[in-house]
Amino acid sequence: MPEHRSRKDAARNREAVLAAADALFARRGSAEDVTTAEVAAEAGVGKGTLFRAFGDRAGLLRALYEARLAPVREAVESGPPPLGPATPPRERVPALLDAVLCFKLDNRRLVVALEESANGSASPYQASHYEWLHRLLRDVLEQIPGTPGSDFTAHALLAATRADLVEHLAGREGVPRETLRAQLADFTAGLLD
Amino acid sequence: MPEHRSRKDAARNREAVLAAADALFARRGSAEDVTTAEVAAEAGVGKGTLFRAFGDRAGLLRALYEARLAPVREAVESGPPPLGPATPPRERVPALLDAVLCFKLDNRRLVVALEESANGSASPYQASHYEWLHRLLRDVLEQIPGTPGSDFTAHALLAATRADLVEHLAGREGVPRETLRAQLADFTAGLLD
DNA sequence: GACGATACGGACTGAGGGTCCGTTTTGCAA
DNA sequence: TTGCAAAACGGACCCTCAGTCCGTATCGTC
Numbered sequence: 001m002p003e004h005r006s007r008k009d010a011a012r013n014r015e016a017v018l019a020a021a022d023a024l025f026a027r028r029g030s031a032e033d034v035t036t037a038e039v040a041a042e043a044g045v046g047k048g049t050l051f052r053a054f055g056d057r058a059g060l061l062r063a064l065y066e067a068r069l070a071p072v073r074e075a076v077e078s079g080p081p082p083l084g085p086a087t088p089p090r091e092r093v094p095a096l097l098d099a100v101l102c103f104k105l106d107n108r109r110l111v112v113a114l115e116e117s118a119n120g121s122a123s124p125y126q127a128s129h130y131e132w133l134h135r136l137l138r139d140v141l142e143q144i145p146g147t148p149g150s151d152f153t154a155h156a157l158l159a160a161t162r163a164d165l166v167e168h169l170a171g172r173e174g175v176p177r178e179t180l181r182a183q184l185a186d187f188t189a190g191l192l193d
Numbered sequence: 194m195p196e197h198r199s200r201k202d203a204a205r206n207r208e209a210v211l212a213a214a215d216a217l218f219a220r221r222g223s224a225e226d227v228t229t230a231e232v233a234a235e236a237g238v239g240k241g242t243l244f245r246a247f248g249d250r251a252g253l254l255r256a257l258y259e260a261r262l263a264p265v266r267e268a269v270e271s272g273p274p275p276l277g278p279a280t281p282p283r284e285r286v287p288a289l290l291d292a293v294l295c296f297k298l299d300n301r302r303l304v305v306a307l308e309e310s311a312n313g314s315a316s317p318y319q320a321s322h323y324e325w326l327h328r329l330l331r332d333v334l335e336q337i338p339g340t341p342g343s344d345f346t347a348h349a350l351l352a353a354t355r356a357d358l359v360e361h362l363a364g365r366e367g368v369p370r371e372t373l374r375a376q377l378a379d380f381t382a383g384l385l386d
Numbered sequence: 387g388a389c390g391a392t393a394c395g396g397a398c399t400g401a402g403g404g405t406c407c408g409t410t411t412t413g414c415a416a
Numbered sequence: 417t418t419g420c421a422a423a424a425c426g427g428a429c430c431c432t433c434a435g436t437c438c439g440t441a442t443c444g445t446c
Contacts, residue, residue, distance in 0.1 A: 007391095007442085007443060008443075008444095009393065009394080009442070010394095013394085035432085035434085036433075036434065036435085037433075040395085045395075046394060046395025046396055047395070047396070047435080047436095048393090048396075048435095048437085048438095049393075049395065051434085051435065051436080052393075056434075056435070057435090112316075116309060123357045124357065125357065126365070148379050148383070149376045149379050152377070152380060153380055153383075155353070155362070156352070156353035156380050159349070159352035159353050159355055159358055160348070160352050162352055164316045164317065165352055168318035169345075172318070172319070183345035184345070187342065187346055190341070190346075191380075191383055193386060199423090200412060200422095200423060201412075202411065202412070202423090203423080203424060203425095206424085228401085228403085229403065229404085230402075230427095233426090233427095239425060240403090240404080240405095240427070241404095241405080241424085241426050244404065245424070249403075249404075250404090
């Protein structure tokens with residue numbers, strides 16, 4: 001069904017680059033100081049190939065991100081409660097935020113790099129995954145009676161899970177994972193009364 | 194009484210660079226695509242001078258930011274209510290957040306550039322002005338009975354005024370200033386019940 | 387097995403942040 | 417005033433990277 005099936009070598013190289021990037025980002029602390037040249041080398045591929053496959057550095061980051069996010073998306077869109085669509089709104093909101101927080105905790109380095117690489121104005125807010133998440137959260141909030149300004153509230157709640165904030169608290173200040181989760185849960189709960 | 198009074202030419206050039214940067218950032222839309230070379234040229238000064246005065250690009254941004262923030266700081270630390278220290282906590286929290294929001298609305302471009310220029314990990318969260326603001330907000334929150342996790346809450350509230358979010362809403366989506374202020378106020382109010 | 391289409395790869399370019407160092411200015415002191 | 421060391425100047429220079437270009441190699445189809 002695909003319009004243009006891509007050539008076998010292209011597909012293989014795309015995977016190789018993705019895997020190489022993943023490995024390199026893991027090996028180094030941060031995705032920040034891994035260059036495209038290094039990724040290409042690690043993948044045993046020329047830079048041209050990398051750029052043809054992903055467009056630019058941000059494209060590579062995005063692809064990796066998307067790959068890691070897929071399970072979460074799956075769980076949210078068609079999984080069982082408390083994440084899936086069958087969950088009552090009042091419980092789904094904290095569950096969603098907790099899932100986002102955990103995801104960011106697990107993928108701190110990558111997410112920081114991605115949120116920052118989107119230079120120019122309005123950085124992470126036009127990424128498709130942000131749009132998706134925001135729309136979803138807003139719609140769920142809307143189903144809770146007495147919630148004013150669900151659009152802004154959704155933004156504000158998501159802002160509380162911003163990658164660099166998470167990195168600051170969990171990384172720099174050493175706040176334990178569970179503490180952070182509890183605090184976010186408290187914060188969310190405080191809002192939904 | 195100053196330990197090391199800086200030389201007159203140094204002081205003059207420092208001001209010139211600051212003014213030039215201010216002018217250039219205003220003329221261009223964004224601080225993002227103004228280079229250090231341009232700023233130096235506009236100030237009629239060599240690049241070396243710029244770097245000696247501010248350390249690096251981020252230092253220049255920071256200095257400009259600090260200069261613009263000074264009035265707010267003043268109003269918060271020793272001004273009259275509703276910003277000053279004499280204000281009862283319950284009213285001061287929303288006033289503080291509103292002030293921050295207005296500041297970011299007025300200085301969008303610069304603040305976006307600053308929050309992003311702090312590359313590497315834990316970007317804007319170790320800037321001294323963030324520390325100051327966070328500590329202040331946390332302490333004020335602490336004085337409101339029944340507020341759990343004031344430290345995290347302060348972070349989360351400040352996150353709702355993140356420069357790129359503000360830029361996204363006010364700039365990209367065209368949400369009017371007053372609407373945004375009202376939404377933030379609602380959000381804050383919802384939390385303080 | 388041949389030929390057009392597609393992909394490869396790495397040398398190359400351009401941009402921009404930051405440094406270096408010979409020259410100039412400053413300000414103190416004789 | 418003049419002398420002089422310390423401080424500041426400035427712009428050529430360097431380096432790192434993202435991203436491009438184009439001659440060569442590979443694919444897959446007829």
